[in-house]
Amino acid sequence: xxxxxxxxxxxxxxxxxxxxxxxxxxxxxxxxxxxxxxxxxxxxxxxxxxxxxxxxxxxxxxxxxxxxxxxxxxxxxxxxxxxxxxxxxxxxxxxxxxxxxxxxxxxxxxxxxxxxxxxxxxxxxxxxxxxxxxxxxxxxxxxxxxxxxxxxxxxxxxxxxxxxxxxxxxxxxxxxxxxxxxxxxxxxxxxxxxxxxxxxxxxxxxxxxxxxxxxxxxxxxxxxxxxxxxxxxxxxxxxxxxxxxxxxxxxxxxxxxxxxxxxxxxxxxxxxxxxxxxxxxxxxxxxxxxxxxxxxxxxxxxxxxxxxxxxxxxxxxxxxx
Amino acid sequence: xxxxxxxxxxxxxxxxxxxxxxxxxxxxxxxxxxxxxxxxxxxxxxxxxxxxxxxxxxxxxxxxxxxxxxxxxxxxxxxxxxxxxxxxxxxxxxxxxxxxxxxxxxxxxxxxxxxxxxxxxxxxxxxxxxxxxxxxxxxxxxxxxxxxxxxxxxxxxxxxxxxxxxxxxxxxxxxxxxxxxxxxxxxxxxxxxxxxxxxxxxxxxxxxxxxxxxxxxxxxxxxxxxxxxxxxxxxxxxxxxxxxxxxxxxxxxxxxxxxxxxxxxxxxxxx
Numbered sequence: 001x002x003x004x005x006x007x008x009x010x011x012x013x014x015x016x017x018x019x020x021x022x023x024x025x026x027x028x029x030x031x032x033x034x035x036x037x038x039x040x041x042x043x044x045x046x047x048x049x050x051x052x053x054x055x056x057x058x059x060x061x062x063x064x065x066x067x068x069x070x071x072x073x074x075x076x077x078x079x080x081x082x083x084x085x086x087x088x089x090x091x092x093x094x095x096x097x098x099x100x101x102x103x104x105x106x107x108x109x110x111x112x113x114x115x116x117x118x119x120x121x122x123x124x125x126x127x128x129x130x131x132x133x134x135x136x137x138x139x140x141x142x143x144x145x146x147x148x149x150x151x152x153x154x155x156x157x158x159x160x161x162x163x164x165x166x167x168x169x170x171x172x173x174x175x176x177x178x179x180x181x182x183x184x185x186x187x188x189x190x191x192x193x194x195x196x197x198x199x200x201x202x203x204x205x206x207x208x209x210x211x212x213x214x215x216x217x218x219x220x221x222x223x224x225x226x227x228x229x230x231x232x233x234x235x236x237x238x239x240x241x242x243x244x245x246x247x248x249x250x251x252x253x254x255x256x257x258x259x260x261x262x263x264x265x266x267x268x269x270x271x272x273x274x275x276x277x278x279x280x281x282x283x284x285x286x287x288x289x290x291x292x293x294x295x296x297x298x299x300x301x302x303x304x305x306x307x308x309x310x311x312x313x314x315x316x317x318x319x320x321x
Numbered sequence: 322x323x324x325x326x327x328x329x330x331x332x333x334x335x336x337x338x339x340x341x342x343x344x345x346x347x348x349x350x351x352x353x354x355x356x357x358x359x360x361x362x363x364x365x366x367x368x369x370x371x372x373x374x375x376x377x378x379x380x381x382x383x384x385x386x387x388x389x390x391x392x393x394x395x396x397x398x399x400x401x402x403x404x405x406x407x408x409x410x411x412x413x414x415x416x417x418x419x420x421x422x423x424x425x426x427x428x429x430x431x432x433x434x435x436x437x438x439x440x441x442x443x444x445x446x447x448x449x450x451x452x453x454x455x456x457x458x459x460x461x462x463x464x465x466x467x468x469x470x471x472x473x474x475x476x477x478x479x480x481x482x483x484x485x486x487x488x489x490x491x492x493x494x495x496x497x498x499x500x501x502x503x504x505x506x507x508x509x510x511x512x513x514x515x516x517x518x519x520x521x522x523x524x525x526x527x528x529x530x531x532x533x534x535x536x537x538x539x540x541x542x543x544x545x546x547x548x549x550x551x552x553x554x555x556x557x558x559x560x561x562x563x564x565x566x567x568x569x570x571x572x573x574x575x576x577x578x579x580x581x582x583x584x585x586x587x588x589x590x591x592x
Contacts (some may be wrong), residue, residue: 013591050438052590070586074440082438088431093339104331105439141435151438 001064003028003149003180004049008058011048017204018044021058024199024209026182031175033195033212034184040201042184043084046153049182050082063149077105081147085154087138095120095137099144107145114140118166122167131158143170150174152183156190168194192216192266220255222278238264253278328441332449336423337456344457347415350409351461352468358402359472362395376401377409389554396557399469404553408492410528412461412545413499413548414521416454420503421520423450424581426513428590437590447582451504462489478545481560488556491563494570495551499524501577502547508585524548547573 011018019041026032034042047053049060051073063079065072083315089098099122101202103111115122120135126134142150150171156164171181173195185191191198192212202207210218218241226249233246238257249272254261265273325331376389383389389401424447427433436446466489473480503520510516527546535541543549550566 013589047434050434052434052437054587070442076444077438078440080438082434084431084434086386086431087435088427088433089435090339090432097335101335102435102439103329104326104335105328105436105441107325126492138435142438196525 001028001155002026002061003030003176004032004060004062005181006045006049006058006060006207009045009048009055009060010045010057011053012056017041018053019201019204019206022201022204022206023058024206026180028173028180029178030197031181031183031195033170033198034182034201035186035188035198036159036184040186041204042186042201043153044204045201046082046151046182046184049274050077050080050151061178069270073096076149080151081142081145081149082151083138083142083153083155085157087134089126089134089137089139090144092125094123095129096122098126099140100135101295102141103144104166106141109144109146110146111140114144114170117170120165132160132163135159136163139167143174146174146177148179150181150183152181154184154186156185164190216277218255220278221261222251222274222276223254223261224249224272224274225265225270226272227265230279231268235267236264241305326441328445329449329452332436332446333452333455335451336450340453340457344460346354347457348464351412351441351465352401354407355403355465355468359399359469359476361402362398362478363476366393366395389474393479394558395473396484399473399480400554400557401587403469404430404488404557408465408488408553409495409551410525412492412496413528414524416458416496416499417503417506417520417524418455418517419457420451420500421507421510421517422513423453423504424507425510425516426583428588429511429513433590436557443586443588444582447504447508447578447585449580449583451500454500455497458500462492462496465489470578484557486589488553489536491551491556491567492553494567494574495547497574498547498570499575502576502582505577505581505584508581511591514527522548544569 002025004024006022006024009022010020020044022041029234034045036042044053048055049062049067051067051070060067062073062076065076067073067076099108099111099115102108118139120133120136120140124133126137129137132149132241134288135155139155142152152171156167159167171183175181181194183191183194192215193295195212197209197211198215199206200210231246231250233244236244236246236250236252240254241258242253242255244250244252254275261275326334371393373393376384379389389397389405395416424433427436427446427450435445437443466485469485470480472481502524503516506520506523507513507516510519528548531543531546531549534540547570550563550568550570552561552563555561555563
């Protein structure tokens, strides 16, 4: 049984599309990442899974329980923790009062550990807390009943880098203990650091699901080379090269075999050569533009490679039309 | 399930605790308001003016609207100056307004997401939010009769204790109905500000409607308004206790909360 199973899930707000025909499964013990720009449907998908929104069509199960059935959904939520990026907290109550209330609703076996670990001062009124500290309150509420499934929607927004590290460590510990996680983010690095697989959401559609390790290996190498001869751009316009820039140094992303790269460079006097793993952002764009239909979708088939260069950037919603 | 309280109880408790200070302030203000009016009474009653003849000259609809039967006695004075206005209208509208902000406010602020991410049924949220306002209703109707009684004695008058108790006991079902109106509207509107104004406006419109139709052939239609079933003047001046009215109000409260549950169960939480 999967921790989450999503079958052709669609949610429209009236005529406005939230998500459309989204299918994926999160295995037990897996960390699955939703990646996409703001407005891509990540939050809609998570809130539909939690039963806050009723699906327009399709369905989903959480820990084997039908998400759209109130009774089954409640059974699933007994073992689920939810952390929104901008949690709604009562500003005029203390953190302690709020957590007491949450504890009454869901249990709190590891509340004290978490409060200590994140250094939360429970006696303060929530209105007096910084954004990061408010996020800590919600974080404690999401984790304190030791849930088997964690739904984390942009969880580290507002946390400083040190706390992001601590948060990531906490997620890994819980996964080691057998928990499953669905995490959404528009930051690739965050997703890549924590997730086993990544689903890319764009304009409400799940356009790709890829394992992070595949993504890394597919990302290819970042090559910077300086040669003695003058370089004709056309000489480098070969299969396997992306993001080509020709100047004093020639830089590109190489997705082919090493031998072919050596063959290509053998015609030149190489003065300087630098080959490193492409940053995952680049890997992601490479993958994104080459293999998935363009954002308009219905155009069918291939969105030609030529407009590929910048259109896949995560975090820049709405472009590419 | 273990030792956790029922979710509706936890929600009601949390809500009521959050309102504790505000509830005390409102109770204090209304007590002060009542005492202020009582302080006027001695000068009014010794002024030698025939106030009852004066109010008899008012148009019937006006007398109906403000429940004016007689204002020269302490009971009539309290009924007109305080209970018909403050208790029926002001507190009623205030409670509807407060309740209107509950569920819509939680949804809009995202608080509802955190509540419902716990194993809590939508029904429990509606019932809990309704019950969260009950302590305020009880506090008002327990403290104010004491204040009224002491105040009346302080200005050298006497008043029948059982009528004072009754005017507050019968106010409880009425006030609960006002809360229920607000809760029901709160599950319909998507924004708390709108829910609050609609709840307040609806109750006020019903009150006006009842007052206007009271002196026409359609007086029975006025029974639609909660205000038709609570008559502080009748209780204080005439000693008429409208128990049927109280039962009608309790039934209406139940129906309104049930409707709110049905509505909220199907609602998408999108603020």
